[in-house]
Amino acid sequence: AQRVTQPEKLLSVFKGAPVELKCNYSYSGSPELFWYVQYSRQRLQLLLRHISRESIKGFTADLNKGETSFHLKKPFAQEEDSAMYYCALRRQGGSEKLVFGKGTKLTVNP
Amino acid sequence: ETGVTQSPTHLIKTRGQQVTLRCSSQSGHNTVSWYQQALGQGPQFIFQYYREEENGRGNFPPRFSGLQFPNYSSELNVNALELDDSALYLCASSPRLAIVHNEQFFGPGTRLTVL
Numbered sequence: 064a065q066r067v068t069q070p071e072k073l074l075s076v077f078k079g080a081p082v083e084l085k086c087n088y089s090y091s092g093s094p095e096l097f098w099y100v101q102y103s104r105q106r107l108q109l110l111l112r113h114i115s116r117e118s119i120k121g122f123t124a125d126l127n128k129g130e131t132s133f134h135l136k137k138p139f140a141q142e143e144d145s146a147m148y149y150c151a152l153r154r155q156g157g158s159e160k161l162v163f164g165k166g167t168k169l170t171v172n173p
Numbered sequence: 174e175t176g177v178t179q180s181p182t183h184l185i186k187t188r189g190q191q192v193t194l195r196c197s198s199q200s201g202h203n204t205v206s207w208y209q210q211a212l213g214q215g216p217q218f219i220f221q222y223y224r225e226e227e228n229g230r231g232n233f234p235p236r237f238s239g240l241q242f243p244n245y246s247s248e249l250n251v252n253a254l255e256l257d258d259s260a261l262y263l264c265a266s267s268p269r270l271a272i273v274h275n276e277q278f279f280g281p282g283t284r285l286t287v288l
Binding site: 067106107108109112149151159160161162163164165166 | 217
């Protein structure tokens with residue numbers, strides 16, 4: 064079964080502190096992993112994907128196949144990072160459905 | 174380039190009624206996916222349309238149906254509405270299906286309330 068688990072519903076950190084949003088997945092095969100973000104009153108948008116291995120807005124995420132995890136990290140959180148973050152997967156190379164986790168609401172306090 | 178648009182923004186229906194939600198895909202995109210996002214949950218895949226044909230379906234009953242038109246816009250129809258159908262319905266479009274690493278671009282959603 065395909066499943067994405069985000070164990071933290073809410074996460075609160077202070078500005079300048081490191082932040083890690085956890086994501087674990089269950090998938091038989093080779094998935095493609097994504098992080099989507101939704102800022103207040105904005106639409107859901109792609110933040111980054113494991114295939115690209117890039118850093119976006121200071122965020123990085125490494126796919127750990129042994130631990131089936133794809134945690135999102137940023138060394139120094141900013142207030143503008145406050146948003147809802149969703150981890151998602153789909154079949155690698157496929158264009159079909161994305162399977163989403165329930166999301167983590169990140170609040171960065173001043 | 175115009176992004177994904179959805180209409181209406183909100184609507185309220187009663188149990189047993191039928192509803193049609195609309196989505197215009199982003200310019201140059203020919204694939205549309207629909208998702209249901211219940212309160213406090215992540216989006217859940219309903220189905221996808223590619224060149225006017227259904228191309229994959231999630232775990233939703235047949236009373237959820239869809240269409241895609243020659244201009245690649247799409248409709249989601251839900252018959253015999255139930256209270257649990259209350260949710261935000263998201264549409265996402267993506268460019269040519271056959272391209273690997275396709276990104277899905279999401280619309281703002283339609284908030285459906287069933288009373």
